[in-house]
Amino acid sequence: MGRYFSNIARGLGTALTGLRIVIAHLIRRKVTRQYPEPKDEYILPERARNRLYVNMDDCIGCDKCARACPVDCIEIETVKSVPGEDLGVTTRNAKKKSLWVTKFDIDMAKCCYCSLCVWPCPTECIVMTEVFEFSEPKRENLIYHFATMDAADAELHKENWKKWEAEATVLRSKQAAERAARVAEQQTASAPPSEVKPPPFAAKPGIKPPPFVAKPPQQPDNESDNNKTTE
Ligand code: SF4
Numbered sequence: 585m586g587r588y589f590s591n592i593a594r595g596l597g598t599a600l601t602g603l604r605i606v607i608a609h610l611i612r613r614k615v616t617r618q619y620p621e622p623k624d625e626y627i628l629p630e631r632a633r634n635r636l637y638v639n640m641d642d643c644i645g646c647d648k649c650a651r652a653c654p655v656d657c658i659e660i661e662t663v664k665s666v667p668g669e670d671l672g673v674t675t676r677n678a679k680k681k682s683l684w685v686t687k688f689d690i691d692m693a694k695c696c697y698c699s700l701c702v703w704p705c706p707t708e709c710i711v712m713t714e715v716f717e718f719s720e721p722k723r724e725n726l727i728y729h730f731a732t733m734d735a736a737d738a739e740l741h742k743e744n745w746k747k748w749e750a751e752a753t754v755l756r757s758k759q760a761a762e763r764a765a766r767v768a769e770q771q772t773a774s775a776p777p778s779e780v781k782p783p784p785f786a787a788k789p790g791i792k793p794p795p796f797v798a799k800p801p802q803q804p805d806n807e808s809d810n811n812k813t814t815e
């Protein structure tokens with residue numbers, strides 16, 4: 585019986601504790617903000633990671649951001665400029681641009697907001713913005729195309745580069761051949777004179793050596809033989 589009443593007392597104590605917390609929250613100043621209104625009350629942290637933005641005027645197409653991305657959601661394509669083309673300089677450090685950036689896509693559906701692409705950028709042109717509401721009904725709408733160049737211009741720059749490269753290759757081979765010829769010429773000029781060898785013997789045509797004739801055996805001298813016998 586005693587245990588029965590003690591259980592009731594413990595239950596009432598627990599209920600009163602819960603009620604005390606609820607009543608305390610009812611009279612305390614509210615800290616929860618309603619979403620999505622009012623928006624002006626939202627103050628984002630200084631280093632909040634939200635939607636990315638790329639200022640293409642300053643992008644030099646170095647590909648560092650794409651290489652740093654752990655999920656490969658940045659795709660960059662560039663075309664080399666040919667000598668004589670002026671692409672301008674970057675705002676931050678007046679770095680001369682030498683690549684046409686024909687494609688710069690970021691798939692924000694894959695992005696994990698790690699911000700690793702932001703830090704290595706030499707011109708600080710890829711940044712995290714304060715935009716955090718950019719949901720889309722279709723995933724493909726989350727692929728952002730930052731390149732400002734249209735397809736026709738991109739093709740033109742590609743053709744220009746191919747043409748210039750082909751001409752440069754021909755010129756290089758011609759110069760290499762000329763260099764090789766010059767070196768060969770110098771080696772020939774500085775080589776020691778070669779030994780003068782006598783012309784090989786050649787028998788005059790029509791002159792044959794006389795035929796070999798064997799001499800007859802000589803007869804012994806009889807007188808001298810007789811003298812030798814007498815002695
Ligand atoms: S924030 Fe991270 S995941 Fe997103 S694009 Fe940059 S490097 Fe890639």
Ligand code: SF4
Nearest residue numbers: 643644646647649705
């Ligand atoms: S690191 Fe910066 S400059 Fe290099 S490609 Fe990326 S955005 Fe452009």
